[in-house]
């Protein structure tokens with residue numbers, strides 16, 4: 001046990017060995033918060049203060065949860081399987097599976113990911129004959145999710161006009177549809193669990209008594225509902241006679257709060273301190289992750305934010321290397337340089353796993369991927385177009401979902417006519433109407449269809465029934481393989497011109513099922529606290545996993561690969577070498593943020609997170625032109641670059657003339673050091689400049705393109721929205 005505590009500094013040691021009280025560890029990046037949290041769990045267990053089943057720990061991503069379990073197994077000779085360590089969504093899923101009856105859900109309820117949710121909403125609007133121009137489905141989805149993240153149901157929503165009233169009605173209809181179909185969306189996982197625990201006293205008591213220690217990583221990014229959920233589980237719900245609750249140990253960093261746009265509230269940290277009467281607020285100030293220059297850059301940047309809780313991070317690791325800054329002619333040029341540099345590092349012996357490419361927006365990964373692919377460098381993308389979101393995978397999963405739950409209408413509609421079975425849109429509409437009238441799932445309403453379509457749908461239902469029988473006793477990977485064959489999916493893609501890649505992905509799904517079983521064990525483990533709760537089938541567990549986890553299958557599992565992800569997804573992680581690309585106004589900071597002070601500060605925190613992921617070497621880059629949404633944009637370097645102490649930066653020049661480029665009106669320029677950013681902007685106007693327009697009012701320029709008579713600027717007019725204006729016609733006055 002002494003080994004466990006051996007390398008901790010005094011503040012870390014104090015935090016790890018606190019008596020069972022509420023505590024808040026407030027500390028900057030890389031100061032060992034996550035390490036302290038994990039070590040505390042190990043310490044509590046190894047000193048016999050609690051059993052593995054008395055702990056609940058919440059982390060932010062599946063990757064982080066896995067890492068925590070791995071670290072725990074390394075520290076302790078215990079089996080960590082079955083421990084309640086995971087993401088909010090993962091833990092809620094587990095709770096609802098164990099108590100689905102009490103939660104009013106079918107035993108095999110399915111999880112809708114965001115794409116499924118959107119299609120469920122579109123289908124609803126169509127069924128109700130609602131004009132989707134007036135009620136754009138995506139917008140309605142955000143409306144619904146934002147309310148649910150606040151812990152609200154339609155009856156509690158604030159209605160301030162007819163339009164909102166209608167939206168709330170549609171939301172209520174949507175809830176009804178989900179309930180009929182036995183599906184839950186991400187926000188519902190949390191809300192349903194919260195409601196279950198607050199209404200069901202015996203159950204609440206059971207968990208309140210069970211969990212003696214609740215530990216939360218990245219506490220700054222919890223939203224209202226998550227905080228309420230934690231309070232409830234910890235026995236701080238205000239109900240009379242609640243048992244002496246769990247000790248809550250929260251770690252966080254206000255400077256890394258990057259989910260305010262999704263309703264996360266840093267204010268939760270202050271509320272926590274007050275409401276739980278936290279006696280112990282511990283600050284950690286030594287950073288063990290990054291070399292001095294990297295840390296200095298991060299500290300200098302974040303100083304520009306107001307109202308911070310304030311911390312002072314230092315390191316004894318020495319200054320290390322300067323931060324290298326590269327300017328590319330174009331995004332392709334930038335990507336080429338990044339990949340060349342990475343290859344050089346790999347040649348020098350840096351592991352691919354220790355090289356990360358970070359970017360602000362998912363769309364930026366495409367050029368990087370293209371370049372990596374061309375040069376034959378193994379890479380892995382986290383997030384983005386997830387494996388489980390690809391068309392062929394969703395088709396295969398839909399068959400599996402129907403096996404598990406025939407009431408799942410989203411799955412039904414996805415594959416009833418895929419591969420084609422001659423069932424027309426008209427017949428499907430009739431079927432949906434019949435289902436709507438009889439308030440039954442499509443699967444059951446199928447009998448009402450007559451004629452040719454009726455026969456075809458009947459054949460489909462028989463196919464599903466047969467598949468269910470045929471796969472009943474098969475191991476999961478074989479179930480997956482069987483349905484890919486028997487559903488006709490493989491045959492279908494064999495006949496498709498571009499089908500090869502899709503077939504490979506389908507094979508990869510069989511592999512994913514196999515590794516899922518290998519990792520999770522062939523059968524789910526009964527929970528000692530609720531031994532009588534029904535165990536989910538391996539299929540149901542796998543489907544939940546597919547909805548919850550971003551599958552990362554570009555590079556084979558276990559293969560070393562360069563890590564690509566958005567800055568949001570990089571939270572909590574660390575790498576020897578980090579490249580941050582696309583440091584341009586409008587991209588990072590993102591254009592949606594420029595109008596608001598709070599938006600700008602959130603972008604700065606995001607940049608702080610990006611910088612502090614690096615251990616030894618940090619690169620930053622930007623391009624003069626970039627293809628975005630099919631157009632070439634001229635770009636101005638990010639203001640964040642100017643906020644860094646210039647003596648920490650090493651400007652590296654282009655090594656050669658660009659071999660290819662995607663900008664069409666760039667004047668031929670040699671490989672001289674490039675500094676003249678402004679030349680790209682038309683007629684004295686630059687990105688970031690405030691302007692006024694007779695009709696739209698005041699705004700700020702967020703992008704420019706073209707020259708002379710073609711010159712156009714994109715202006716964010718706030719309330720009047722984002723506009724592209726041709727300079728020749730629009731009268732813009734610089735302010």
Ligand SMILES: Nc1ncnc2c1ncn2[C@@H]1O[C@H](COP(=O)(O)OP(=O)(O)OP(=O)(O)O)[C@@H](O)[C@H]1O
Nearest residue numbers: 007008009028029030031032033034035288289572
């Ligand atoms: N006392 C220590 N001695 C040596 N290394 C340490 C010590 N404390 C932490 N570290 C190492 O420093 C690195 C950063 O730690 P950790 O990831 O726990 O920081 P964090 O505060 O959670 O960072 P973030 O805010 O980015 O999530 C890890 O590699 C960790 O193992």
Ligand SMILES: [Mg+2]
Nearest residue numbers: 033034035572
């Ligand atoms: Mg951490």
